[in-house]
Amino acid sequence: MRNYTAFVATNTIPxxxxxxxxxxxxxxxxxxxxxGMSVRALHHYDEIGLLTPTLRTPSGHRLYQQxxxxxxxxxxxxxxxxxxxxxxxxxxxxxxxxxxxxxALHIAKLHEHIALQNRLAExxxxxxxxxxxVESASIDDLCQIIxxxxxxxxxxxxxxxxxxxxxxxxxxxxxxxxxRDSWNEIIPKVRNAMSANVDPASPEILAIAKRWKALVExxxxxxxxxxxAVKTMYEHEGPSLQQHLGEVPTxxxxxxxxxxxxxxx
Amino acid sequence: MRNYTAFVATNTIPxxxxxxxxxxxxxxxxxxxxxGMSVRALHHYDEIGLLTPTLRTPSGHRLYQQxxxxxxxxxxxxxxxxxxxxxxxxxxxxxxxxxxxxxALHIAKLHEHIALQNRLAExxxxxxxxxxxVESASIDDLCQIIxxxxxxxxxxxxxxxxxxxxxxxxxxxxxxxxxRDSWNEIIPKVRNAMSANVDPASPEILAIAKRWKALVExxxxxxxxxxxAVKTMYEHEGPSLQQHLGEVPTxxxxxxxxxxxxxxx
DNA sequence: CCTTGCACCTCACGTAACGTGAGGAATTAC
DNA sequence: GTAATTCCTCACGTTACGTGAGGTGCAAGG
Numbered sequence: 001m002r003n004y005t006a007f008v009a010t011n012t013i014p015x016x017x018x019x020x021x022x023x024x025x026x027x028x029x030x031x032x033x034x035x036g037m038s039v040r041a042l043h044h045y046d047e048i049g050l051l052t053p054t055l056r057t058p059s060g061h062r063l064y065q066q067x068x069x070x071x072x073x074x075x076x077x078x079x080x081x082x083x084x085x086x087x088x089x090x091x092x093x094x095x096x097x098x099x100x101x102x103x104a105l106h107i108a109k110l111h112e113h114i115a116l117q118n119r120l121a122e123x124x125x126x127x128x129x130x131x132x133x134v135e136s137a138s139i140d141d142l143c144q145i146i147x148x149x150x151x152x153x154x155x156x157x158x159x160x161x162x163x164x165x166x167x168x169x170x171x172x173x174x175x176x177x178x179x180r181d182s183w184n185e186i187i188p189k190v191r192n193a194m195s196a197n198v199d200p201a202s203p204e205i206l207a208i209a210k211r212w213k214a215l216v217e218x219x220x221x222x223x224x225x226x227x228x229a230v231k232t233m234y235e236h237e238g239p240s241l242q243q244h245l246g247e248v249p250t251x252x253x254x255x256x257x258x259x260x261x262x263x264x265x
Numbered sequence: 266m267r268n269y270t271a272f273v274a275t276n277t278i279p280x281x282x283x284x285x286x287x288x289x290x291x292x293x294x295x296x297x298x299x300x301g302m303s304v305r306a307l308h309h310y311d312e313i314g315l316l317t318p319t320l321r322t323p324s325g326h327r328l329y330q331q332x333x334x335x336x337x338x339x340x341x342x343x344x345x346x347x348x349x350x351x352x353x354x355x356x357x358x359x360x361x362x363x364x365x366x367x368x369a370l371h372i373a374k375l376h377e378h379i380a381l382q383n384r385l386a387e388x389x390x391x392x393x394x395x396x397x398x399v400e401s402a403s404i405d406d407l408c409q410i411i412x413x414x415x416x417x418x419x420x421x422x423x424x425x426x427x428x429x430x431x432x433x434x435x436x437x438x439x440x441x442x443x444x445r446d447s448w449n450e451i452i453p454k455v456r457n458a459m460s461a462n463v464d465p466a467s468p469e470i471l472a473i474a475k476r477w478k479a480l481v482e483x484x485x486x487x488x489x490x491x492x493x494a495v496k497t498m499y500e501h502e503g504p505s506l507q508q509h510l511g512e513v514p515t516x517x518x519x520x521x522x523x524x525x526x527x528x529x530x
Numbered sequence: 531c532c533t534t535g536c537a538c539c540t541c542a543c544g545t546a547a548c549g550t551g552a553g554g555a556a557t558t559a560c
Numbered sequence: 561g562t563a564a565t566t567c568c569t570c571a572c573g574t575t576a577c578g579t580g581a582g583g584t585g586c587a588a589g590g
Contacts, residue, residue: 027566028566028567029566029567038548038549039566039567040547040548040549040550041547041548041549043548043568043569044547044548048547057557059555059556059557059568060555060556060567060569061556061557061566061567061568074404074405074408077407077411077412077415078407078411080388080411080415081385081389081392081411082385082389084546084547085546085547086546091404094404099396099402099404099407100396100397103389103393103396106389110382110385110386110389111386114379114382114383117375117378117379118379120346120347121372121375121379123345124346124347124368124371124375125372127346127368128365128369128372131364131368132365139339139356139357139359139364140339142342142343143338143339143342143343146342146345147338147342150345292538293537293538294536294537294538303577303578304538305577305578305579306577308539308577309576309577313576322538322585324538324539324584324585324586325538325539325540325584326537326538326539326585327538327539349575349576350575350576350577351575
């Protein structure tokens with residue numbers, strides 16, 4: 001190992017004084033090895049002006065002094081806290097915000113980010129559970145489920161969704177098919193009756209109204225808020241839901257059946 | 266608005282049949298507007314081969330058919346779940362892993378990521394609390410605190426750290442200074458005694474041992490595990506901690522004081 | 531027919547923090 | 561003296577687009 005005193009100091013110094021001098025500067029590889037960073041990272045810090053070694057050999061090799069090492073340790077500390085290099089530089093150069101503010105800002109950002117990730121994780125978890133109850137796992141099915149669940153997230157509160165999820169997990173797939181078939185059977189009948197101007201209070205409509213009510217009751221668990229949310233969702237998302245869920249009642253049908261319900265009492 | 270049937274179909278079709286034909290394809294802007302995506306995103310999807318419109322006008326304008334729109338919806342669904350475009354393409358093209366596996370993998374990744382973020386948030390929170398108890402908030406202080414706390418994370422369990430944090434928050438800053446001053450007073454004495462080969466059982470060392478024990482007791486709250494962890498940490502991180510905490514006992518001192526403790530009984 | 535204005539096209543750079551070579555000079559080791 | 565490291569400087573790749581720049585297509589008004 002050489003020492004680089006020759007071009008650090010301009011005059012010659014006897015060996016007896018060498019020991020009290022500043023320690024020899026480090027080359028990148030050495031600094032990298034001792035600090036656990038990569039050489040490329042140090043190059044990068046130099047490039048962006050975050051950590052420029054105070055010395056270079058005449059041939060261009062970087063030499064890091066004690067002060068540089070200290071700065072690097074500061075950089076490492078702040079990076080450990082997830083602070084971007086840009087802000088690390090601003091902090092160390094004394095420009096911009098105070099440490100307190102930077103930390104507070106970062107905490108806020110982090111919490112926001114974590115909340116997003118958590119919501120995503122919940123969605124994925126629900127999706128996974130759904131995939132495990134259905135044996136057909138085609139991409140189309142997958143996308144349909146995603147579409148429907150994301151649409152539902154817009155109209156239901158978190159607790160309502162949990163209620164629905166709990167109930168769904170306690171229901172057999174066979175039964176879910178039955179329910180869908182029932183809707184697919186009922187809705188065309190209602191549509192026909194409406195276009196034929198059948199009186200909502202007529203006996204055949206009242207019979208249908210009974211089945212309708214039972215189906216709604218079963219899905220909503222009797223919660224009128226969930227029923228309202230479902231109605232709102234159908235009104236807004238009808239066309240796109242139709243592709244995925246099969247037949248879906250329109251707003252006019254709700255009105256029509258409302259009359260039937262009134263006549264039932 | 267034109268229709269692009271001219272180059273979609275090769276033969277002329279009477280108007281009466283036009284209505285039963287496939288709907289007119291959409292241009293990028295229209296598709297973007299209806300799906301809430303940006304035009305650039307659609308261009309990007311085209312570039313990477315994720316969604317290539319089946320048609321183009323002779324002048325090069327993109328035309329999206331029904332099938333393209335469906336594919337886009339699938340892409341949107343999967344992206345909503347945070348799946349990278351690369352895997353979305355593999356999924357939709359039927360190559361690679363099954364939906365189940367992809368979802369499971371992503372859940373695992375997400376949880377890992379969330380755990381990391383949470384640990385980071387905890388660190389930042391602790392840092393912020395610390396910053397609020399100390400009024401001097403220089404960058405150097407900040408980095409020192411980070412260094413010390415990250416070093417501590419390596420040697421203490423989570424519960425131990427919480428205990429320490431709780432206790433620290435109930436202690437005044439003034440008192441912390443007193444403690445530090447006490448250490449700074451005691452340690453040189455011990456060092457001197459050791460180099461002078463003073464008997465650990467001598468009365469002056471026993472007096473120091475008492476103070477030493479009290480200080481350790483106070484910091485560790487009497488928990489021998491915490492005491493052990495502190496000792497291990499000092500042994501491993503001594504030199505770097507010394508810069509930040511002031512005087513720190515060496516392993517030899519622990520041994521020496523151990524003899525004094527034995528003589529105290 | 532010509533212009534105006536809007537939607538569209540294709541580059542191509544920028545983002546964060548480096549990883550990963552490529553090709554060549556300098557240093558160190560034997 | 562030569563071989564093996566270590567160092568240097570480009571420069572592209574990573575994610576999912578944003579943001580112009582500069583040029584064409586196309587429907588409508590004068």
